[in-house]
Structure formats: structure tokens, C-alpha cells
Amino acid sequence: MNYIEPKTHLADLFRQAVAQVAPDSAVAIELDRPKQASHGDYACNAAMQLARSLKRNPREVAGAIIAALPASERVEKVEIAGPGFINVFLKPIAKQCLVGHVLAQGADYGRTNTGKGEKVQVEFVSANPTGPLHVGHGRGAAFGASLANCLAFAGFDVYREYYVNDAGRQMDILALSTWLRYLELNGEFVAFPGNAYQGDYVKVMAEGIFALHADRYKRAAADVTKGVPDAEADPEGRLDALIANAKALLGPDYAYLHGYALEEQLGDGRNDLTEFGVTFDHWFSERTLHDAGLIDRHVATLQQHGHVYEQDGALWFRSTAFGDEKDRVVKRDNGIYTYFAADIAYHLNKFERGFDKVIDVWGADHHGYIPRVKGALKAAGADPDRLVVALVQFAVLWEGGQKKSMSTRAGQYVTLRELRHEVGNDACRFFYVLRKSDQHLDFDLDLAKSQSNDNPVYYIQYAHARISRVLSSWGGDIRDLNDADLTRLEHASELALLARLAEFPEVCAAAAREMAPHLVAYYLKDLAADLHGLYVACQFLVDDEALKQARLALVAATRQTLRNGLGLLGVGAPDQM
Numbered sequence: 001m002n003y004i005e006p007k008t009h010l011a012d013l014f015r016q017a018v019a020q021v022a023p024d025s026a027v028a029i030e031l032d033r034p035k036q037a038s039h040g041d042y043a044c045n046a047a048m049q050l051a052r053s054l055k056r057n058p059r060e061v062a063g064a065i066i067a068a069l070p071a072s073e074r075v076e077k078v079e080i081a082g083p084g085f086i087n088v089f090l091k092p093i094a095k096q097c098l099v100g101h102v103l104a105q106g107a108d109y110g111r112t113n114t115g116k117g118e119k120v121q122v123e124f125v126s127a128n129p130t131g132p133l134h135v136g137h138g139r140g141a142a143f144g145a146s147l148a149n150c151l152a153f154a155g156f157d158v159y160r161e162y163y164v165n166d167a168g169r170q171m172d173i174l175a176l177s178t179w180l181r182y183l184e185l186n187g188e189f190v191a192f193p194g195n196a197y198q199g200d201y202v203k204v205m206a207e208g209i210f211a212l213h214a215d216r217y218k219r220a221a222a223d224v225t226k227g228v229p230d231a232e233a234d235p236e237g238r239l240d241a242l243i244a245n246a247k248a249l250l251g252p253d254y255a256y257l258h259g260y261a262l263e264e265q266l267g268d269g270r271n272d273l274t275e276f277g278v279t280f281d282h283w284f285s286e287r288t289l290h291d292a293g294l295i296d297r298h299v300a301t302l303q304q305h306g307h308v309y310e311q312d313g314a315l316w317f318r319s320t321a322f323g324d325e326k327d328r329v330v331k332r333d334n335g336i337y338t339y340f341a342a343d344i345a346y347h348l349n350k351f352e353r354g355f356d357k358v359i360d361v362w363g364a365d366h367h368g369y370i371p372r373v374k375g376a377l378k379a380a381g382a383d384p385d386r387l388v389v390a391l392v393q394f395a396v397l398w399e400g401g402q403k404k405s406m407s408t409r410a411g412q413y414v415t416l417r418e419l420r421h422e423v424g425n426d427a428c429r430f431f432y433v434l435r436k437s438d439q440h441l442d443f444d445l446d447l448a449k450s451q452s453n454d455n456p457v458y459y460i461q462y463a464h465a466r467i468s469r470v471l472s473s474w475g476g477d478i479r480d481l482n483d484a485d486l487t488r489l490e491h492a493s494e495l496a497l498l499a500r501l502a503e504f505p506e507v508c509a510a511a512a513r514e515m516a517p518h519l520v521a522y523y524l525k526d527l528a529a530d531l532h533g534l535y536v537a538c539q540f541l542v543d544d545e546a547l548k549q550a551r552l553a554l555v556a557a558t559r560q561t562l563r564n565g566l567g568l569l570g571v572g573a574p575d576q577m
Contacts, residue, residue: 322375361437
């Protein structure tokens, strides 16, 4: 028997039956998997949906639907349960033939056409290139990459993008921080601001500039601090004044220092992410928005339509007209555009590039930013519903029962690179997506390093390695299993594993539809548990050749499914552990 996806097949049968029982009904056919195996393989609630409009008892309607169901060689029996549920029991062969389908599909098993080629841009990480990526950024990276993989696997045309904030104040602070450390190497000491970037990486960049250019960028400390406010009275004002002095004193050379710091940190972040298995189709520079005049154009358009007004020398977007709590500045009285103005232009540019949907992966602390961005899109005539924001809670790293602190400017944080080196890429990628993205995540470093069944990634990878060991001991060619007599798969543990394998395409589609790659992680844990249960309950390399072939085909299909699922999460599938 050729494999047909059971849910699709049954939905078609129920549609035909409902058309006879209630010809004028437009009821949607919903099929769910009962939590208890004794309740069948699928349950349909169509009778309860129809009962009111037909003015009949739900169980009576269920009986009529069952009587009208077309015969199917794949259905064992159909029963009425409870208030009117219709439980469907499949014949074993309807499940057994899945094995050959999985082996034939290989790396494509689980792939669907849910997205139908819809163009989707996923923008994620987009951390300011002002220092090494830390473990908080790592969660956004793992989530965004896994989400993009799930979307592509579900048939969406996915474009992965990183937005580089290379034109704002934070980059000026990094450039200043680097220059002040460079001046120290030249014997010019300026009290280092407490709100500048403190990390050792700043000193390393300063040493790099000193090694290349010696005292070329040296200026007198007295000139650097001329007219600068007191640090205690106005720390942010002091920082801005130091930046202004740096630009004035260095002139054209300031651009070099700014560019050096940017490229060093951006390159470090790119390398870190690549090693983490996270890559992008495009790194979009914020500066291009300024250079191309896109911010000018979009703000001017909003102003022409009455959505931007001038007050106290600044330009304000009328954000309150679109549900925000207050209006927002888009251009300061000093003529400099705000981050918000750049974000407006950037998001409008996304739609101008032809994306059907735009998904932004933001930290949960940006929740309040959503209505103002959507409001700006609406004001500009774009459909705000085409922007979907996935919020990601930062991960908190724990080790030995102690919480590790993270502060980029203070330089006190655990970098993503350090975490990866400590526990490995696989544990990082899996642990980061083990919870819903908007849920708090405690990353247990000790658990991630443990080689025990309590460590979910170890547990799943061990299932894959265990199957590889069995197949290696057998020593045959996987292709020979295509002719296995799958009707020999009758043990309860075998049938349970078959039922779990059949769920994989549904899980993948749901992970894409709900932007929830954690569903794949949950599924893999359950699939690994079923495999380990089968390993305990049944021997694989038995003397009965037909039974051996059938069981080896089953575990080979399981290995393929584990590999496909782990691949979506960016986790390796080792053959040995």
C-alpha cells in the first residue's frame, strides 16, 4: 500500500460525509490526535459543530456522519465517543507504509508547502556592533535561525537579514572609548567615562590602532576635555561633549577610528555567528538609509500627510494617532535623525523590496516599540499586519546555582563565544529554543554539559547514535530495506513509534505557522523517548530475517526524522557518542 498522509485522507472522507448529512454546511473539518491511544488515531468534532444548525443531538449527527463516510482500506473502525466526538482507528498497514515513505523522502521528509512560496524576510540578532555578542544575543540568534529554517522547510521563500546599527550614538561612544584607550597608550590620560564601553576588547582595538599608526591620532588631553561638563553632574552630557571634541580634533581621521572599531566588532560578531551556524543573506547597513536619502524622503512624506509636525525645533511623529502612548521625535533640534526615524525608513524599505511578510525578532524589552513602528507603517500607507514581531526574552545563564551578570558597557558579561566553547554549539542551539521565545529562559550551564538523560540534547543525539550503531552492526545497505515486509511491525512500541513519526510534518508546519521552533524541540524529545522505549522492548538484530528487516527499516526512518528535526534547529546528528 502506498503511503497517504492520514489526516489529509480522513479530512477528505469527512468532507464527503458532511456534504451528505448537511449539504449547506460550511463547517471546517478538524482532526486532532487523542491524548490516549485507546481513543483511536484521530478524533473529529464535526458532529458537535453541526448539531445546533441541524437542531439534532450531537451523537445522532455523529452516527449519520459515520454512516455516510466512504469506505477506506486504511480505516479499521470508527466510533462515537463522549458528547459526539468521532474517533477513527487506522489499520496497522496505514501506519506501517509510512516507513518506506520516510526512507524515500530522506532529507525532505516533513517538508510541506504551507508557505506556497510566500516571500518572507526574517531580521534577527541585529545587535549594535559595540562589543562581542553575549549569551542574551545568542538566544535571538538561535531562535531566528531556527525559525527561518522552519519557514523554509514549510515552503516559504525566506530571506535572512541582519540590520547593522552603524550610524548612531552607540557607535560614536565605542569610537570615543577606543580613542581614549589609544590616548592612554600615547601618554595622554583622560578620565575614562563610567558610561563608556569598559571591556578589554576596547583596549585590544586601541592597541591595534597604536601598532598600525603609533601617535598619528594623538591629541592633548587638555584639548580633549576642554569645555566638557562634570561627570557627576551630567554623565551623558560629558560623553556627548567628549564625542564632539573628538570629531572636531580629529577631523577626517575620526571616520577612520569609527570605521576601525565598527569593522573589528562587526567582523567579530559575523565570525562568531558563522561558527554558531547562523548566517545571513544580507547585512543591511543603517548608514545606507542616510546616504541614499531614504530617511529624508520617508519623513518628508509623513510630514506632507500631516503625520509629522514641528515643535521646539524638532520634528515629531504623531504616534498617539496610531495607539502609542505619546508622540515620538524623529528629528532632534540639532538636525540629527533618531533611531526611530531610521527604523521607519528601514521597514518601509523592506516592503519596497517586495517581501510579502516581514518578521522582526526583537528582545522582549522592545515590546512598547511595536505600536509606534506599526503606526508609522500605517501612516505611510503600508499594511502594518504584514509586519510580525516575535519577542525573545533574554536568556539568563546559571552555573553552580549562581546567576551570571551581563552589561555590555561595563564589560561584565559572558560572551556567546565563551558559552559555545564551554558547552558546544549543539547544546547552545538546542537549549536556546527549548522554550517559547517570549518565555523566560534559565540556561543551566551544568545541565548543558552533562552526559545524561536529563540533558535533552544529549538524550536526542544519543537516540540517533544508538540507531547508527545498530545499523552499523547489521552492516547492510539501507536501500535493501525498501523491500522490507512492514506488516511485521505489530508490537505496541513499534506502532507507537510509527504514530510519532507520522506527526513530524504536522509539527514542522505548526512550527512555521506559529513561529514556534520549540515545537520541533519538544517533538524530538518525544521521538527519542519512543525510540529508546522500542530499544528496550524489542531486539533489532533477530534471527527472523523478515522481522529484522522491518525493524531496521523502522529505526532507519526514525534516524532520518531525528536528523531532519535536529537540522531545523541547527543541531548536529552524530553517529557516535
